[in-house]
Amino acid sequence: MRIFNDLWQKIKDKIGDYRKYIVRFFSDLWVVFRNNIRDYGMYIALVTIFIFFTITTSGLFLTPRNVFNLIQQTGYIAVMSVGMTLIIVIRHIDLSVGSIAGFVGAVLAVLIVTYNVPSVLAIPMVLLVGLGAGFITGFLVAKIGIPAFVASLGGMFAYRGLIFNSLQSTGTLGLNDPIIHAIGGGTIPAITRVAGMHLLTLIIGVVGIILFIYSTYKTRQEKMNYDFKVLPLDLFIAKLIFISAAILSITILLALYKGFSWTLVIVLVVVAIYHFMTNMTVLGRHIYAVGGNPDAAELSGISVKKITYFVFSSMGLLSGLGGIMYLARLNSATFTAGEGLELQVIAGAFVGGTSAAGGIGKVTGSVIGALVMASLINGMQMMSLGSNIQNIVSGVVLVAAVIFDVKTRNMKKIEA
Amino acid sequence: MSDHILEMKNITKTFPGVKALDNVNFQVEQGEIHFLVGENGAGKSTLMKVLSGIYPTGNYSGQIIFNGEVQDFRSIAESEAAGLAIINQELALVPEMSVYENIYLAHEITKRKIIDWNQTIHMADKQLKKVKLNVNPGNKVKDLNVGQQQLVEIAKALSKNVTLLILDEPTAALNENDSENLLNLLVELKKEGVTSIMISHKLKEVTAIADSCTVIRDGLTISTLRKEEIKEERIIKDMVGREIDNIFPQRPKYKPREVVLETKNINAYDFASSKQVVKDANISLRKGEVVGLAGLMGAGRSELALSIFGNPRDYERTGDLFLHGKKVNFNHPGEALKSGVVYVSEDRKSEGLILRQDVKQNISIANLRSLSKHGVIDKNEEIIVAEKYRKDINIKTPSIEQTLENLSGGNQQKVSVSKGLFSNPDILILDEPTRGIDVGAKFEIYTLINELINQGMSIIMISSELPELLAMSDRLYVVAEGKITGELSKEEATQENVMKLATL
Numbered sequence: 027m028r029i030f031n032d033l034w035q036k037i038k039d040k041i042g043d044y045r046k047y048i049v050r051f052f053s054d055l056w057v058v059f060r061n062n063i064r065d066y067g068m069y070i071a072l073v074t075i076f077i078f079f080t081i082t083t084s085g086l087f088l089t090p091r092n093v094f095n096l097i098q099q100t101g102y103i104a105v106m107s108v109g110m111t112l113i114i115v116i117r118h119i120d121l122s123v124g125s126i127a128g129f130v131g132a133v134l135a136v137l138i139v140t141y142n143v144p145s146v147l148a149i150p151m152v153l154l155v156g157l158g159a160g161f162i163t164g165f166l167v168a169k170i171g172i173p174a175f176v177a178s179l180g181g182m183f184a185y186r187g188l189i190f191n192s193l194q195s196t197g198t199l200g201l202n203d204p205i206i207h208a209i210g211g212g213t214i215p216a217i218t219r220v221a222g223m224h225l226l227t228l229i230i231g232v233v234g235i236i237l238f239i240y241s242t243y244k245t246r247q248e249k250m251n252y253d254f255k256v257l258p259l260d261l262f263i264a265k266l267i268f269i270s271a272a273i274l275s276i277t278i279l280l281a282l283y284k285g286f287s288w289t290l291v292i293v294l295v296v297v298a299i300y301h302f303m304t305n306m307t308v309l310g311r312h313i314y315a316v317g318g319n320p321d322a323a324e325l326s327g328i329s330v331k332k333i334t335y336f337v338f339s340s341m342g343l344l345s346g347l348g349g350i351m352y353l354a355r356l357n358s359a360t361f362t363a364g365e366g367l368e369l370q371v372i373a374g375a376f377v378g379g380t381s382a383a384g385g386i387g388k389v390t391g392s393v394i395g396a397l398v399m400a401s402l403i404n405g406m407q408m409m410s411l412g413s414n415i416q417n418i419v420s421g422v423v424l425v426a427a428v429i430f431d432v433k434t435r436n437m438k439k440i441e442a
Numbered sequence: 443m444s445d446h447i448l449e450m451k452n453i454t455k456t457f458p459g460v461k462a463l464d465n466v467n468f469q470v471e472q473g474e475i476h477f478l479v480g481e482n483g484a485g486k487s488t489l490m491k492v493l494s495g496i497y498p499t500g501n502y503s504g505q506i507i508f509n510g511e512v513q514d515f516r517s518i519a520e521s522e523a524a525g526l527a528i529i530n531q532e533l534a535l536v537p538e539m540s541v542y543e544n545i546y547l548a549h550e551i552t553k554r555k556i557i558d559w560n561q562t563i564h565m566a567d568k569q570l571k572k573v574k575l576n577v578n579p580g581n582k583v584k585d586l587n588v589g590q591q592q593l594v595e596i597a598k599a600l601s602k603n604v605t606l607l608i609l610d611e612p613t614a615a616l617n618e619n620d621s622e623n624l625l626n627l628l629v630e631l632k633k634e635g636v637t638s639i640m641i642s643h644k645l646k647e648v649t650a651i652a653d654s655c656t657v658i659r660d661g662l663t664i665s666t667l668r669k670e671e672i673k674e675e676r677i678i679k680d681m682v683g684r685e686i687d688n689i690f691p692q693r694p695k696y697k698p699r700e701v702v703l704e705t706k707n708i709n710a711y712d713f714a715s716s717k718q719v720v721k722d723a724n725i726s727l728r729k730g731e732v733v734g735l736a737g738l739m740g741a742g743r744s745e746l747a748l749s750i751f752g753n754p755r756d757y758e759r760t761g762d763l764f765l766h767g768k769k770v771n772f773n774h775p776g777e778a779l780k781s782g783v784v785y786v787s788e789d790r791k792s793e794g795l796i797l798r799q800d801v802k803q804n805i806s807i808a809n810l811r812s813l814s815k816h817g818v819i820d821k822n823e824e825i826i827v828a829e830k831y832r833k834d835i836n837i838k839t840p841s842i843e844q845t846l847e848n849l850s851g852g853n854q855q856k857v858s859v860s861k862g863l864f865s866n867p868d869i870l871i872l873d874e875p876t877r878g879i880d881v882g883a884k885f886e887i888y889t890l891i892n893e894l895i896n897q898g899m900s901i902i903m904i905s906s907e908l909p910e911l912l913a914m915s916d917r918l919y920v921v922a923e924g925k926i927t928g929e930l931s932k933e934e935a936t937q938e939n940v941m942k943l944a945t946l
């Protein structure tokens with residue numbers, strides 16, 4: 027009898043501990059969440075939008091096919107938003123990017139169709155054209171010293187004119203090039219399909235998850251070696267599981283359809299490069315310093331001019347890339363290609379948390395921002411809402427996102 | 443009791459992670475000059491921001507009784523209407539506007555709803571005379587130096603009908619002469635019935651004109667001293683909780699070594715102000731030496747330093763600079779940094795720091811090279827470095843991840859100095875390095891300077907605090923109106939000799 031009582035007591039203690047543990051776990055989770063709400067806000071918004079449209083379209087929104095299309099629609103905007111983030115971080119703006127994208131596309135089409143240049147050659151060539159266009163804006167801003175708004179507004183008109191020049195003799199120019207075609211809508215090769223799923227996509231997804239877990243784990247281990255504060259192990263594991271599950275579900279969703287598109291691959295590569303550059307490198311830190319306080323940056327030995335040149339040139343290059351993706355999507359060069367695109371790109375960056383006052387902004391945020399805006403449009407189109415409603419909602423969401431950002435800016439941040 | 447113009451009772455104010463004020467009680471009598479002192483981050487500025495409505499009612503707990511009435515200020519406008527004006531530690535002027543526009547900003551002089559500019563200029567001129575600032579009221583504020591801007595701030599406060607004037611470190615950016623003018627001004631205003639609360643780290647000012655003095659430490663009121671109790675040692679003891687008997691740490695007498703830096707006839711012309719800011723400057727600096735640059739504000743000391751340090755303001759320059767005997771002419775601060783010359787700006791807010799970034803990023807920014815491999819930053823090492831400086835000179839912050847905006851003024855200054863020190867130069871130019879720093883922390887910085895000198899660093903120090911400059915320099919140059927008017931050895935360097943040359 028006594029043994030039984032003891033045992034019962036032990037079990038009760040365990041349950042008590044367990045309860046306490048659960049309470050602690052969730053309160054810790056809440057603290058981390060609250061302190062980083064600014065970073066998570068964008069993802070929460072995205073998930074909310076997804077859930078909303080999935081319900082209102084009776085599931086149509088979240089079909090593999092539509093998610094695939096959504097990515098295709100967002101791709102070129104996302105790539106350009108990455109560049110725009112840095113422009114806004116250093117307190118400038120670039121209105122010429124839409125026209126540059128259109129112009130680069132036109133030149134590429136002319137090179138391929140009229141001059142029969144192989145696309146593998148033509149693509150790097152036109153990327154250089156984009157880079158050069160960005161460099162010119164950078165020159166006007168850094169060297170001549172005129173406001174970026176004006177310099178790029180000039181570019182916006184001029185490159186639009188050049189598109190007309192390029193296509194004057196041919197008119198709208200259709201393409202029939204396998205590489206361009208792949209960029210526009212093609213997917214990576216499947217190898218084979220397993221259980222109806224695109225194998226290579228699955229492999230890449232799983233490898234990506236492993237790499238992610240490994241690198242996060244390594245970072246945590248290094249921090250612990252230094253005796254720095256890290257997330258408690260249970261929260262850390264929860265975070266790993268959560269993010270891995272997110273990656274895995276998107277991978278599976280896409281694998282059920284055509285797999286990863288080349289567009290997605292391009293976006294991921296661009297984001298990876300820029301994310302690394304902005305977070306881990308001296309160059310990245312210098313860019314944020316110039317944005318935060320140009321005078322202090324200058325006195326810290328950073329050349330504000332060089333950074334300005336670099337950021338505008340990178341924007342030009344990415345506009346070129348965006349232009350190629352745009353061209354590939356339509357599979358033809360038109361006079362109006364990229365019209366108004368600059369504003370979508372800027373909106374993506376702002377929705378993603380980039381601050382107009384300079385010095386603050388993440389490239390990943392801007393990509394999510396672009397995706398949020400594209401999802402709204404896509405979802406509303408599926409609901410057959412008119413473009414009047416679409417525009418109103420887009421405008422409201424843009425402003426709301428920035429309000430959220432400003433309001434949460436001064437909240438304390440801890441490492442998560 | 444009844445002649446208290448102000449009573450603040452049980453004021454508590456917290457920021458995320460920081461209890462800045464903890465049940466503070468603070469009383470000011472009618473018509474007195476009341477000093478508020480304490481270490482950096484003690485809560486002085488916060489207390490005054492609570493008082494003046496910058497932190498509106500509801501943002502703190504406790505009670506404010508002003509002129510016998512309980513007050514719930516929701517904004518500066520409300521506290522001003524009640525007769526209370528604050529001059530903040532961080533200047534609040536519009537650089538692109540003229541002096542007179544700034545003075546009457548937000549309380550414009552109007553006639554039938556239309557601004558009366560003639561009257562404005564006339565009145566502004568009067569206020570400027572009161573603060574003894576001799577500039578054309580039509581000048582843009584951005585063309586004035588920090589010291590002059592501070593005086594404009596005071597003129598602006600005086601132009602409002604104040605009965606209680608709050609000054610948060612008004613003399614931090616002023617030299618001895620102008621500080622003295624300001625103190626005299628406060629004494630004069632007292633006769634006219636204006637009560638003042640003044641925050642200062644210059645204890646001499648407290649002993650000179652204070653009627654009473656309240657010391658706070660870590661958000662707590664430690665003591666309120668009456669005029670007869672006010673002694674420097676006593677204040678320091680209450681401030682830091684222990685006695686400091688030596689304000690300046692000793693350093694052995696300098697034994698001349700080789701010259702590391704020399705300028706030959708440097709001239710600099712500033713297009714922005716259409717003024718020759720440096721005239722035929724010849725100075726030299728030896729290894730392991732501290733050379734002081736003394737002079738009045740606007741004398742051209744910072745301008746000389748900037749001419750050496752890669753000319754970031756694009757002056758038209760002539761003359762030569764020799765580094766270790768080799769002719770160099772830096773055209774960008776980056777080149778100077780690469781050659782081991784570093785400048786720490788006098789103006790931490792606009793030129794020194796990136797207020798939106800955190801403590802560690804600010805400390806490391808000028809020397810990321812040493813923290814990175816193939817251009818990739820080792821963020822863990824960065825944390826180590828920042829923690830080291832936080833400990834060494836006692837930067838008060840809940841963590842090195844704190845955004846700089848949220849640090850007290852003195853602690854921001856410490857970060858600015860840390861940044862210069864971390865770039866580990868051969869030659870360090872410190873421009874007003876202890877501006878706004880408390881006595882205890884000053885001692886830490888002087889000690890650090892001595893250590894660096896021992897390791898063979900050479901330092902050019904610019905300071906408007908003459909006692910500090912005299913104590914720390916092995917040799918001094920006096921600058922007046924862009925010219926070097928004299929060179930003084932340690933023995934010759936006395937207050938009188940310097941002032942004589944500075945006003946030549």
Ligand SMILES: Nc1ncnc2c1ncn2[C@@H]1O[C@H](COP(=O)(O)OP(=O)(O)OP(=O)(O)O)[C@@H](O)[C@H]1O
Nearest residue numbers: 457462482483484485486487488848850851852853
């Ligand atoms: N906006 C803010 N957010 C977070 N913490 C703050 C903020 N403002 C002040 N603090 C903290 O409150 C404390 C008191 O700051 P306060 O500016 O009042 O100091 P102070 O006595 O004026 O110091 P100093 O002599 O350096 O000017 C400091 O620890 C500071 O870090």
Ligand SMILES: [Mg+2]
Nearest residue numbers: 487531850851
């Ligand atoms: Mg202060």
